[in-house]
Amino acid sequence: MDFYVTVLGSSSATLANHRGLTSHVVNYGGNYLMIDCGEGTQLQMRRFHVPMQKINHIFITHLHGDHYYGLIGLLSTYHLYQREAPLHIYAHEPLQEIIDIQLRASETELCYPLYFHTIPYQHRGVLLDRENFYVHTFPLLHSLPTNGFVIREKTRPRKISKEAIEGVDIPNEAFDYLKQGKDYSTEDGRILRSNELTTSPLPSRSYAFCSDTGYTESFLDDICDVTLLYHEATFMKDDVPSGKLAMYHATAEQAATIARKAKAKQLLLGHFSGRYESLEPLKEEATRVFSKTNLVEDGRRYLIHAYKVL
Ligand SMILES: [Zn+2]
Ligand SMILES: [Zn+2]
Known part of the structure; x- marks a missing residue:
């Protein structure tokens, strides 16, 4: 069964050359799940050959613009293409009103069913349950209500x-x-x-998405033993600005610490500050704590492998 994630954008809110804003598309056995939809996501999907029409579920972590400003454009494009398949959106409550206002202002009545699933404040639980996998959500530490997601495969066949x-x-x-x-x-x-x-079957595979968040161990149980962990690493530890930004974003070292404590098998860093031209120093900082670390790159596809822990 295919299980991989395509990264469409690796930048934080401050724009960077050659990096898009946050959006990941996970394919589990032909089920395409989008997590976040920053501005420009549609263009990145075309550029990187992600099958736009196959996405049926979109999960939005929080309502900072770099994580959802691409959504209304995508919904409009589906309408223009006369999509028929239902689309499910999982997000915090204000997004429903934002979508309604935008559609009303453009006098658009969507030609496909759109279902909005509210993620309650500080919610922890299963949002989507399918035969072979499920999506679980958990709160992150950020300046707005923010949720992470983990997609876990159910027991695999012998x-x-x-x-x-x-x-x-x-x-x-x-x-x-x-x-x-x-x-x-x-x-x-x-x-x-x-x-x-x-x-015996291979171990079940899983993918966790943790952005945006400051350092917190409150979700270690939610992502325990995850096969591939994506965790934000906006800054290096010596560059952390003072004030709110420091509390609500993580450094490369902190992301690696979470990966180690959660017993993740592999770590992907992303949501990089626009100040970094070269990202290698972030990787080096994280690798000192957790060796199996990589930097996400726009357009790259990351396989979620089963691991036997030795
Ligand atoms: Zn962000
Ligand atoms: Zn944010």
Whole structure:
């Protein structure tokens, strides 16, 4: 099952050359989920060949403009393209009114169903539950109500053991039973045992999105053991400005500390301040605390691998 994220923008609110504003598109087995939709997201989707029409769920972390100013443009484009599929938006309450006002002002009645799901203040819980995965949300530490998200795969099927099935006559319909851990009785009276013919499933994969946030350990349980953690790293530790910005944004070192404490398998840093031309020093700062760190790049796709922890 495919599971990867395409990063459409890696900049914080201060504009930077060659970096778009925050938006990630996660593909889990053909389910396309967007997280945040900063200004310019539509253009980035076209540029990086993300299938715009396949997105059915959009999650907005908070209502600072760099995380949602691209949304009304996207909703309008769907209308112009005569989209029919329903679209679900998950966000804090004021966004519904903002969308309504903009649509009313342009006398637009959308040609597709738009469902708005309010994320209550400080909410923690499951927002979307599907057969193979679910999306859980949790509060972050920011100057506005802000939520992070984690997309977790449910238990994966057991793997058929090539060695074990060699020479065994197995009807096609038995494979699904065996992969689900169930034994299968054949018409000629044999019992095919799942635990003899399959091996344990790979660990479930997960992707967590934590931006914008200051340093807080309040969501470590929510993202525990995550396969790939995206955490903001707006500044380096020696560049943190005084006042609110310091409280509500994280440094590269702090992001790495969260990754280590949450037992994440890999860390992606993003939401970089426009002051940084080169981002390598941020990576170096984080790597000293958590070695499996990378910097996000606009347009790149990051596979969410299953890991066996040794
Ligand atoms: Zn931001
Ligand atoms: Zn913000």
